[in-house]
Amino acid sequence: MTALATRKDIMIVNMGPHHPSMHGVLRLILTLDGENVIDYRPILGYLHIVIMLELSRIASHLLWRGPFTANIGAQTPFFYIFRERELIYDLFKAATGMQMMHNYFRIGGIAADLPHG
Template sequence: MGPQHPSMHGVLQLVVTLDGEDVIDCEPVLGYLHRGMEKIAENRTIIQYQPYVTRWDYLATMFTEAITVNAPEKLGNIQIPKRASYIRVIMLELSRIASHLLWLGPFMADIGAQTPFFYIFREREYIYDLFEAAAGVGIIGGEEAINWGLSGPMLRASGIQWDLHKVDHYECYDEFDWELQWKKGDSLARYLV
């Protein structure tokens, strides 16, 4: 079965051995969207790895982020506040709805129902508006970022205009005229940087 067309999402090939209509063996062949995230994770802290996990399923990113923070919380016996747990559940369910809408819209278009396709994308935008309301959450000031030893995009998203490429002058980076991308402080700023 497969491979499906590379423009399709989440494709894989299944090498199936049949005996009549009975499946005797099935070997999944990954590679079309497989990025080796497990190997990347081996040399990263949880905070460093977090940006990678949203790429596992870019239609339902809250789920991949949730499992990545839930595991160390359980291992470290870290108790999160009840309010935080409720907020997570709300965001997870909104993410699930947005993901299902993004499946339903193109599916409807594939069977010839063009109008629902546009309505579905409109409804999905309402959910993303709620996600954007999370701006201002998780503010990390410049002094805190330095005290915590943050670097790279995390540091620049805290309002500190510092980048090793500019400061250390290695290779020929100092020959290029470029501006540091930085923002001030919250979760949205870290995403934008």
């Protein structure tokens, strides 16, 4: 019989982050017995994923805006917008090694992040 099986009021909860500037930096998966913490699992480093998603979103908006301005007759903004989009793709390439199909790999996958029960 495991230690968890002998407890009665077991709860597994996510805790953190509590401040907007800490978005995604630290997440704790706590196992509680009433008010007592009997186990915890820290998960670090989600901030880089959030930043990549936001930059990807900005790049997508630029991809829409550039051709739109060209379609309404403003050719010059088209070139400036695509230059800025390429700067974002340069950041992706520096971070992941790929410019267009950028991705991070998580050893073990999503299933490794879920609490086992």
